[in-house]
Amino acid sequence: MAAVLQVLPCLARAPLRPLLLGGAVVRLASGMALAEQARQLFESAVGAVLPGPMLHRALSLDPGGGQLKVRDRSFQLRQNLYLVGFGKAVLGMAAAAEELLGQHLVQGVISVPKGIRAAMEHAGKQEMLLKPHSCVQVFEGAEDNLPDRDALRAALAIRQLAESLTADDLLLVLISGGGSALLPAPIPPVTLEEKQTLTKLLAARGANIQELNTIRKALSQLKGGGLARAAYPAQVVSLILSDVVGDPVEVIASGPTVASVHNVQDCLHILNRYGLRAALPRSVKTVLARADSDPHGPHTCGHVLNVIIGSNALALAEAQRQAEALGYQAVVLSAAMQGDVESIARFYGLLAQVAGTRLTLAGAGASAEEGEQLRELAAELQLPDLQLKEALEAVVRARGPVCLLAGGEPTVQLQGSGKGGRNQELALRVGVELGRQPLGPVDVLFLSGGTDGQDGPTEAAGAWVMPELASQAAAEGLDVATFLSHNDSHTFFRCFRGGVHLLHTGLTGTNVMDAHLLFLRPR
Ligand SMILES: Nc1ncnc2c1ncn2[C@@H]1O[C@H](COP(=O)(O)OP(=O)(O)OP(=O)(O)O)[C@@H](O)[C@H]1O
Ligand SMILES: O=C(O)[C@H](O)CO
Incomplete structure (x- = not known):
């Protein structure tokens, strides 16, 4: 989610209508374009991880209202419930918690x-x-x-509330992506400005979120289990909306309720890797030098229950269900799509080629060669949970419309000064890939969208493309390569066909990274 908060009217929700209208004959439901179905499936993915549905799935009150159930654990409620939260999706999460637990909440x-x-x-x-x-x-x-004075004031108020609790109290902690910047409490003598500078430098030099948050934890009073320690001896229940691939609770928002397992050596390695060790401010050196002899010792979090209540995988699973209800053979490929946007675009381009050929049973020879390239590229991308074989087997079985779903967060190395986001850039690149070779008698559509509803600093969530993109753009006088060379995907999509390929949802109030949907429909 970029800094400018802008909300556009949400798409009108048309009812989902099935494609399979009896027997083995597959045909389109009347008047429902593929693009509209893609938008609806994207919205159903987002809908599954909205604050209300998530909180309702995670929490329940017993009929008497005296017990709060979280998963298989029960907590006694007797005017002892407190709430803190930090993250981009936490306002809606807090509103949903208030709706559910309002009369029990003492303070938050x-x-x-x-x-x-x-x-x-x-x-x-x-x-x-x-x-x-x-x-x-x-x-x-x-x-x-970026952490600022206002976020620092919030962090101090959160710490104060946590520290005031007793063994009779229960602290509900709501956590979502963006929580690290919204909960800065640097260990003195490190200042907010020093922490901000170090974070910016690490990010600019390409540190990943695991590395960035390892450093953040080492310099923070509340991250890496610090908040849990402040709340001790109260019981702590953390409800976590994951914006990190693999849902690692110790990384999301820098794990304020998860004991940190990193030591100073880990931090020094990271700082070395990005050439930052020599120029560290004295305060940072002081805090790191003290860390291994911390009188509090490693944080233990036996009084904490950490629960992931929303994730990319959950969102994709819902879209998969909806796609199946529409008559698609639907397979989730991966919830961990990471890597350079260009390689990921090539992956989807090849996948469409291979799957299209298998689906229409045309040109098995060509398919074998492309299949090999696809496997090689998948191996290069090192996607831990990739279900490529399963997806291609499902395509062969399908003999009808197919929807392949994936999610994660590709990386864009910005070179130009254009306007765009990683979803629009990915969609544009996939559009180019799809147009490289004829795909046979099959309609193909690819959609990429940020589940928070805001792709980079633009007002769109993402975009959708079809194989005709590059040729249609050329006919309109738009050169896709030029737009890509400036990272100007948003400008491209605003011009192209009057902007109809842009995905607009408005801010959704949630964030589980991005969703990618690839549709193949035999003609
Ligand atoms: N012109 C551009 N073209 C392509 N990608 C861009 C462009 N400008 C910014 N980005 C990408 O957008 C991302 C930042 O946008 P955004 O705020 O949506 O993502 P984020 O910081 O990961 O937050 P969130 O997790 O809320 O989506 C960065 O990954 C950046 O590389
Ligand atoms: O806040 C953070 O640390 C990132 O969004 C990852 O959760």
Whole structure:
């Protein structure tokens, strides 16, 4: 989610209609274009990880209201329930928690992005807002996803609340992506500015989120289990919306309720790797030198229950169910798509070739060669959970429309000064790949969207493409390669066919990275 919070009207939800209208004959439901189905499946993925549905799945009150159930654990409620939260999706999560548990909540503090309340109000998303006289105090901060004074004030209020709790209390912690920047509490003598500079430098030099958050944890009072320690001896239940591939609780928002397993050596390795060790401020050196002899010792978190309540995999599973209801053979390929956007685009291009050929049983020879290239590229991308073989077997069985789903977060190495986001850039690149060779008698569509509804600093969530993209663009006088060389995918999609290929959802109030949908429909 970029800094500018803008909300566009949500797509009207048309009812999902099945493609299979009896027997083995597959045909399109009347008037429902492939693109519209793609949008609807994307929305169903997002719908599964919206705050309301997630909180309802994770929490329940017993009929008497005296016990809170979280998974298979029960907690006694007796005016002892407190709430804290930090992250881009936490306003809606807190609103859903208040709706469910309102009469039991004693006090709360949350740290959310600047402008989010106004944006949600403007969009008429009442369900994402706390009640007028809520006992949950809201701090807005971390402009541009960087820790700032406002976020620091929020972090201190959260720490104060946690430290005031007793063994009779229960602290509900709501966590989502962006939580690291919204919960800065540097260990003195490290200053907020020093932490901000170091974080920016690491990110700019290509540190991944695991590396970045290892450093953040080492320099923070609340990350890496610090919040759990502040709340001890209260019981702590953390409800976590994952924006990191693989859902590692110790990485998401820098794991404030998860004991950190990293030591100073890990930090020094990372700082060395990015050429930052020599130029470290004295304060950072002091804190790192002290860390291994921390009198508190490693944090233990036996009083904490950490629960992932929303993830990319959950969102994809819902879209898969909906695709099946529409008559598609649907397979989730991976919820861990990571790597350079160009390689991932080539992967989807090849996948469409191979799957298209198998689906229409045309040109088995060509398919073998491309199949080999596809496997090689998949191996290069090192996607841990990739279900490529299963997907291709399903395609052969399908003899009808196929939907391949994936999610994750590709990387864009910015070279130009254009306007775009990783989803629009991926879609544009896939459009080019799809047009490289004729795909046979099959309609193909690819959609990529950010589940938060905002792709980079643009007002779109993503875009969808078909194999005709490059030739149609050329006919309109648009040279795709030029737009790509400037990372100007958003400008391209705004011009191309009057902007109809852009995916607009408005801010969704959730964030489980991106969703990629590839549709193949034999003609
Ligand atoms: N012109 C551009 N073209 C392509 N990608 C871009 C462009 N400008 C920014 N990006 C990418 O957009 C991303 C930042 O956007 P965004 O805020 O949506 O992502 P994020 O920081 O990962 O947050 P979130 O997890 O909320 O999506 C970065 O990955 C950046 O590389
Ligand atoms: O806040 C953070 O650390 C990132 O969004 C990953 O969760």
